[in-house]
Amino acid sequence: MDKPLSYVAQRGQQVTVDQVNDVVARACPAANFRGKKVLVIVPDATRTAPIGTVFKSLHQQLGEVTKFLDVIVALGTHQPMSEAGICKRLEMSEDERRTKFGRVKFFNHAWNDPAALKEIGTIPAAEISKLSNGLFAMDVPVQINRLIFEYDQLIIIGPVFPHEVVGFSGGNKYLFPGISGPQILNFFHWLGAVVTNPMIIGNKWTPVRAVVDRAASMVNISKLCFCLTIDGHDFAGIYAGPPEAAWDQASDLSDKLNITYKDKPFHSILSCAPEMYDEIWTAGKCMYKLEPVLADGGELIIYAPHVSEVCVTHKATIEAVGYHCCEYFLKQWDKFKHYPWGVLAHSCHVYGCGTYENGIETPRASVSLATQIPPEKCKQINLGYRDPKSIRLEDYANRENEGVLLVPKAGEKLFRLKNPPKWAGGR
Numbered sequence: 001m002d003k004p005l006s007y008v009a010q011r012g013q014q015v016t017v018d019q020v021n022d023v024v025a026r027a028c029p030a031a032n033f034r035g036k037k038v039l040v041i042v043p044d045a046t047r048t049a050p051i052g053t054v055f056k057s058l059h060q061q062l063g064e065v066t067k068f069l070d071v072i073v074a075l076g077t078h079q080p081m082s083e084a085g086i087c088k089r090l091e092m093s094e095d096e097r098r099t100k101f102g103r104v105k106f107f108n109h110a111w112n113d114p115a116a117l118k119e120i121g122t123i124p125a126a127e128i129s130k131l132s133n134g135l136f137a138m139d140v141p142v143q144i145n146r147l148i149f150e151y152d153q154l155i156i157i158g159p160v161f162p163h164e165v166v167g168f169s170g171g172n173k174y175l176f177p178g179i180s181g182p183q184i185l186n187f188f189h190w191l192g193a194v195v196t197n198p199m200i201i202g203n204k205w206t207p208v209r210a211v212v213d214r215a216a217s218m219v220n221i222s223k224l225c226f227c228l229t230i231d232g233h234d235f236a237g238i239y240a241g242p243p244e245a246a247w248d249q250a251s252d253l254s255d256k257l258n259i260t261y262k263d264k265p266f267h268s269i270l271s272c273a274p275e276m277y278d279e280i281w282t283a284g285k286c287m288y289k290l291e292p293v294l295a296d297g298g299e300l301i302i303y304a305p306h307v308s309e310v311c312v313t314h315k316a317t318i319e320a321v322g323y324h325c326c327e328y329f330l331k332q333w334d335k336f337k338h339y340p341w342g343v344l345a346h347s348c349h350v351y352g353c354g355t356y357e358n359g360i361e362t363p364r365a366s367v368s369l370a371t372q373i374p375p376e377k378c379k380q381i382n383l384g385y386r387d388p389k390s391i392r393l394e395d396y397a398n399r400e401n402e403g404v405l406l407v408p409k410a411g412e413k414l415f416r417l418k419n420p421p422k423w424a425g426g427r
Contacts, residue, residue, distance in 0.1 A: 004227075004241030004249050015235045017053060024057040027224060027240035028155075030065045037068040039151040041174050042158065044073050044081055045089055046282045048412055049159035049228045050235050052091020058155065058226075059101065072107040072147060074158070074178025076185065077313055077342065078282065080108040109145050109179045112313075117181040118146035121218045123211070131210040132191055142215045143181025149221070156225040156243060160250040161258055162414035164288035164349050165192035167206040168254055170227050171247025172216035182340070184215055190341035193326055193348040198292050198424040202259055202414045204251050213244060230412070231257045259414045265295035267403045270396040271410040273304035280304075280369065281311035284350040285411035287367055291352050292424045293415040295403065298365045300352075305388040308372035310381060317343045322382035325354030328361050351382070353423055364423070 005026050007019040040058065042051050055071070063069055071090070073081050081089065086106045087097050110116040122141050129137040148154060160170035165188065177185040192200050192208045200206050216223075227250035229237035237253050239246040271286035286302045294300050310318050317339055321329075326348045329336045336344060354363040368384030370391050378385035396406035407415075420426035 004239040004246045006237065006239045006249065008229075008237040008253065009234065011231070013234070015238050017057070020053055020057050020238060021060070023226075023238055023240050024054070024061050027226075028058065028061050030061060033062050033153070034065045036066050036153055037151040038062065038066050038070070038153045038155060039148060040069065040071045041074050041154060041156045041178060042071060042089065043174065043178075044075055044078050045085060046078065046276050047159050047161075047169075048230055048276070050091070051089055051157055051228075053235070054157045054226050054228065054238070055090050056092070058157075059104070063103070068105070068151070069103070070105040070107065070151075072109060072145065072179060074174045075109045075111065076177040076180075077111055079312055080110075107147060111177070111180065111182060111185060116145055116147070117143040118149065119143045119181070123184075123214055127214070128211070131214060132207045135194055135207070136187075136191060138187075140187050140211075141181075141183045142176075142218055143183060144175065144219060145179040148179070148219070152222065154219075154221050154223045156223065157228070158226075159228045159230055160247060160254045161230070161412050162202040162254065162289065164197045164201045164285070165189055165345065166208045166212060167200055167203045168209075168247070168251040170250060170254075171225055171243040172212050174225075175219060175243075176212045176215045177342075180215070182342075184211075186341035188212065189345035193345035194330070196326065196353060196423075197288055197349050198353065198420075201288060201292070202255070202416065203425070204255070216243065229253045229257060258412065259416055261416050261418045262293050262400075262405075263418055264403070265293050265298070265417060266400070266405040267295045267298040268396070269294055269298070269300040269405045269407065270303050270391070270393065271300055271407050272393070273302060273307065273411065274409050275306055277304065277307070277411060279307060279309040279311050280350065280371070280373070281314065281346065283307055283371075283411070284346060286407075287350050287352065289411060289414045290405075290407065291365075292420060293405070293417055294352070294365045296364055298403075299368060299384070300365065301368045301370050301386050301391070303370045303386075303388065303391060303393075305371060307369075310373060310377070311346075314340070314343045314346075318347065318381060321347060322380070323347045323351040323367070324361060324382060325351055325356060325363060327354065327356040331356050
């Protein structure tokens with residue numbers, strides 16, 4: 001099956017459960033999966049999508065014929081999920097977990113546990129140079145969760161949105177970095193940072209996507225992917241097929257549904273983080289998706305009064321290096337090259353574009369946190385501070401003609417200018 005199977009809803013409508021069942025049944029004929037060991041790869045709770053709808057349909061189709069039908073959460077470097085959290089991600093109650101899905105095993109990916117990983121090869125320096133358009137020339141070892149080699153079939157279920165590192169999420173990205181090891185994870189995050197978020201996000205064919213797909217070609221296990229597209233709260237489309245083909249079509253629909261174009265930039269943006277982002281490591285998406293419409297010298301506020309942590313996993317590193325523009329690191333590379341490159345990439349993406357000349361860093365615009373993180377910590381990590389209690393959403397609403405933008409649920413919809421400046425991909 002090279003051409004993806006799909007359903008696309010009319011605007012304002014949703015893909016129905018019956019349509020999902022039909023796509024699943026055609027993509028996964030029961031006879032082809034009899035006695036097979038199947039591992040389903042799903043995102044964590046930081047991605048909006050009806051994962052449970054598709055998983056339940058898949059279980060209904062294959063649960064009785066497969067030897068195993070298990071689930072691994074493609075965490076990348078995010079925090080592990082509890083059993084209850086995975087149940088919620090899969091939209092199943094505790095009773096359903098016990099009575100209907102008792103045979104299904106849940107796993108969390110462990111990116112930083114060498115015992116959980118297997119090296120499957122190396123992308124050589126000459127090939128990396130070609131894939132990265134000459135930005136890098138280095139051997140990149142490729143590691144992936146060794147659990148996958150206990151299964152005959154991998155099935156990916158995940159949404160496709162504009163993404164700051166790879167261009168559009170989804171497809172093989174649920175393998176790399178979803179269940180990958182640190183070397184390739186750190187490499188391609190830094191590659192994306194060097195290209196810069198505005199030049200990557202919402203662009204389909206990027207150097208990072210090329211690296212991701214090359215690494216995935218080294219995984220010699222049968223792969224099937226269900227790519228989902230979301231329009232606000234609506235389930236807009238489902239594509240089933242090989243990861244590359246399903247993602248190819250889903251990203252085209254995401255380009256139409258998940259990008260909002262504006263005539264002019266905004267000097268003040270209140271970017272509200274939903275509850276699913278529980279630390280700045282993920283709430284940083286509230287900057288990534290809005291940097292292209294943030295005016296020079298403007299301020300973007302990440303409004304997340306529920307957030308109290310910068311990042312649990314990488315706390316020490318972020319506190320040591322802080323948030324800076326890419327030039328700050330590149331022009332002092334000997335000082336910073338030993339830190340995890342994925343963390344440096346996160347730092348650049350949250351901080352945004354800027355310059356570093358003669359020891360002075362100049363941001364193009366500023367980013368402030370309105371969270372539970374205190375002002376002294378914000379200063380330490382080189383971000384601004386706003387008291388969340390002082391912010392009223394209504395003060396930012398309906399003022400776009402004044403250069404003020406309120407985004408009530410930020411992080412998944414990309415905002416772009418109709419005529420972008422050169423630094424954001426314009427001519």
